[in-house]
Amino acid sequence: MNYQVYLDLEVLKEQKKFTLAADSRGCLQSTLSRRLLAEEVALECTLFDRKTHELTFAGKLYLKYGVKLEQIRKELSEFVGDETRAEDAIDFRSFSYIYEIFQTGNITNAAENLYISQPALTQYLNSLERNLGKKLLNRHRGRCEFTDEGARYLTIVEAARKIDRGFKTELDTHLRRTSHKIRIALSRQTGSLMISRVLSTFLEEFPHIQIDITEADTDRARELLLKDQVDMAILVVPGLSGGTLRYSKIYREELKLITPMNLEKRYPGSVRLEDLDGERFILQQEFTAVQHIVSAALRQHNCTPDVICRINLFRAMVNMVASGAGIALLPEHALLDYGKDFHVVSLEPPIYYYLVYAVQDVKRCSEAMKRLMELLKDQQ
Template structure:
């Protein structure tokens, strides 16, 4: 059976079944009686059954009409529910947001900000993927993520990136390292140390390599570790030095487990950015999240 039943057909059918006459239904629907009669006739022709019997100048549902009425009521209920949910989504009472974050941001920046965002918008379900910058880029390009928040470069013609905040980096060593007894070193001293780095694809690594190239800093790559906590443990144990985000080592420095040293004439810092696909629809939830993120980042600068 090749059916085409429009929402208008169902609205006319519902009103005729309620009112019991074509003329009464026409008055309520603000159309002519012939238009109502034609709509019912088209519906019966599509379905291949009679929906109404005429008794004493009133229309009465046939058994087929009763069955169809039950289904139309359920369909109408689904339409109403769909409308209510679309309204809830438009008003941010319900939504889904898939966030990708690089390691530093996902571990140290986003948790408190996501908590405050969900307190403001409890109906929004947030999924978060924390991985290196290269993986976040893949998720954005494949539409598995709605937005990425990263510190590394995301060069790709299909991605739009925007500045969020400046993130200071710091050179750290163990509390027993000779550097711990001085506030400043010359950049040439770094090449004589075992330098600990994140893995390829890490935004942090890419930025450090770029900064070292810009300032002409030579280094000897020692261990490669794919997470910040692992790097901190290795450096704390005295097996090398590293550059990490200050927010990631603030507690260890305060406890005296790590020591921060400055490089003469050089300021180490990077930028936090958010990224979305150029074809991504700018949903209200995206605008709300970016506004929340910007405000929270500015308040901590």
């Protein structure tokens, strides 16, 4: 949204004509007209009907959410101590830049996600701090920490972004009548667990969106995304290079060795994979993403397991280890809810995998999709 456009529409609602509205706003008619047209182009809809001289549905919706921006203006006025500067500070580009820095923790990664150069983002941030008269961030060795004033500004940013998301979602729902479904391909265990953590929060904000989940292995999920048969894929991968797809990290996790309790003395601390050669292993099926990573690590470290069973369910693998059937390599999160009837050992060197999400084109994503991606990033 654009606060100045909201003010323009308020006046146009009453004055009906651009000439009168421009006089009332204290600007040139061409300025008001260009500002409104630019917003209409960005939203791909008409806000003011030039023939009837009336606000369209989208224009009325803009006013509805624009009223909520008045609270943002009041908070910014208190923050900067100046009414005029507060109006200028309602800048959703600044809001998105600051929020991305908050999400990533550093300017380099934020610039990459925003598709701008790091020097350009740094320059923009410096300009923003000058205009606000506030220091928002402390930068040290590539990391960014928000100052107390930066944290206060971030609270205002999040409130403004929520208003903007609400407007664009309602516009999509009632005007465009687009499909209100997000199609996600993910792994049965790791991906399903992650989506369950964010789904309730997401549906509170977007109650009309349907989530359509396809459980698939990583290769199949990637294929579905590339064929545009799903909107997002949540994948388990060994690294962050996605080839034609761009991966966004949700988290990195360590694979742990779990053994029966009677092997605790044999493996009291960190263990090398080479030392597990010939041990009785319980493994997942080869087509699973985690097993791809496990198999590669076993080959790399010259460890030939005595495979006694292959089964895909983490819980079943844990139960079999606890009963003394063999040992297994499992993601750390898979052990949290399964009791303590087994021994957990770190590997040396450790083996990691990444849980990531991928979309074909961020610029094509709806506001609901963008919010879902933000919630997934928050799990880092």
